[in-house]
Amino acid sequence: MSTPPNTPLPIESLFQLITGKWISAAVSAAARLGLADQLDSGPKSSVELAVKLELNEGALYRLLRALASVGVFHEEAGGTFSQTPVSELLRTNAKPCLRNFAMMFTDEWHMKVWQELAWSVKTGRPAPYKAYGMGGFEFFAQRPDQAVNFNNAMTDLSLGDAPAVVAAYDFSRFTHIVDVGGGMGGLLAAVLDATPNVTGTLFDMPYVIDQARTGPLLARHAGRCNFEGGSFFESVTPGADAYLMKYIIHDWVDDGANKILSHCRKGITSGGKLLVVDRVVGPRNQFDITKFMDLEMLVAPGGIERTENEWKTLFAANGFRLDRIIPTHSPLSIMEGSPV
Numbered sequence: 001m002s003t004p005p006n007t008p009l010p011i012e013s014l015f016q017l018i019t020g021k022w023i024s025a026a027v028s029a030a031a032r033l034g035l036a037d038q039l040d041s042g043p044k045s046s047v048e049l050a051v052k053l054e055l056n057e058g059a060l061y062r063l064l065r066a067l068a069s070v071g072v073f074h075e076e077a078g079g080t081f082s083q084t085p086v087s088e089l090l091r092t093n094a095k096p097c098l099r100n101f102a103m104m105f106t107d108e109w110h111m112k113v114w115q116e117l118a119w120s121v122k123t124g125r126p127a128p129y130k131a132y133g134m135g136g137f138e139f140f141a142q143r144p145d146q147a148v149n150f151n152n153a154m155t156d157l158s159l160g161d162a163p164a165v166v167a168a169y170d171f172s173r174f175t176h177i178v179d180v181g182g183g184m185g186g187l188l189a190a191v192l193d194a195t196p197n198v199t200g201t202l203f204d205m206p207y208v209i210d211q212a213r214t215g216p217l218l219a220r221h222a223g224r225c226n227f228e229g230g231s232f233f234e235s236v237t238p239g240a241d242a243y244l245m246k247y248i249i250h251d252w253v254d255d256g257a258n259k260i261l262s263h264c265r266k267g268i269t270s271g272g273k274l275l276v277v278d279r280v281v282g283p284r285n286q287f288d289i290t291k292f293m294d295l296e297m298l299v300a301p302g303g304i305e306r307t308e309n310e311w312k313t314l315f316a317a318n319g320f321r322l323d324r325i326i327p328t329h330s331p332l333s334i335m336e337g338s339p340v
Helices: 010-018 020-033 035-041 046-053 057-068 099-104 108-115 117-123 128-132 136-142 144-168 186-194 206-213 254-267 289-299 308-317
Strands: 080-082 176-180 199-204 225-229 242-246 273-278 320-327 333-339
Touching: 010 020, 020 035, 020 057, 020 099, 035 046, 046 057, 046 080, 099 144, 108 128, 108 136, 117 289, 128 136, 136 144, 144 186, 144 206, 144 242, 176 186, 176 254, 186 199, 186 242, 199 206, 206 225, 242 254, 254 273, 254 308, 308 320, 308 333
Parallel strands: 176 199, 176 242, 199 225, 242 273
Antiparallel strands: 273 333, 320 333
């Protein structure tokens, strides 16, 4: 069988895969420097940007040229650069926004844990134990300064995914929703926006709740939203008819996930629903970014992305029936469960 024309040689394909870190680091640098914010008012030359941001003009041009070659920014004649739909997402005020997520990728802790991927594969343990001698969330609790970009990145993802989640599911059937591990409250705010008669509780670690309580996302719902700090390994707010969690269960293998879901099962009212918003691993041999997100779960929190059958098994082990998996217009699905 002949090889199609213009098919890259295996060595070229592998080289591109290995050097993907170059692109990620370049995007992260652009996010840290705020380049997309500067281009929001219109095209600018690398000279203008260098003067404004006090950067080396030659080095800045090389960064912008490289990013323009992959669709992040567009290079005009004479060293002028303009925004693209991709770079728009790196603006501080973009909706959705990935600036904080991009910056997180070159934070010291994130670089360190990915350097230890081989160790995690060898041991099955999350890499913060190798890099810092403790789990990732324990590290964040001791070093909240290192958690800022992480928390803001999770908020970026929540705000980006929240409209798709709210559009895919009718939350108005509930009276009280607890957002378990809800971070800064992006998803809960979107749910409360869409359901004026529902009350909510944001539940997360105390240091996260301290940040969320003074943040802007839930301020408009002050009369309908409570804040509660605690560990979902010990308990969750009881008496709600919906327990919602996004990007939480995938942080944990079954031992940890079982503890969280068992507390939700104890707290849920009769006829309530468990709503796990997360990814579902796709078919084998097909590209699926979830399979690489699974490696992020391995090296950072020590979690796992799950297939449909694995979600069913996990729900059943904790007293829930997986009623349905609801796709959204995002990479996430809503796993809806009923207590049995």
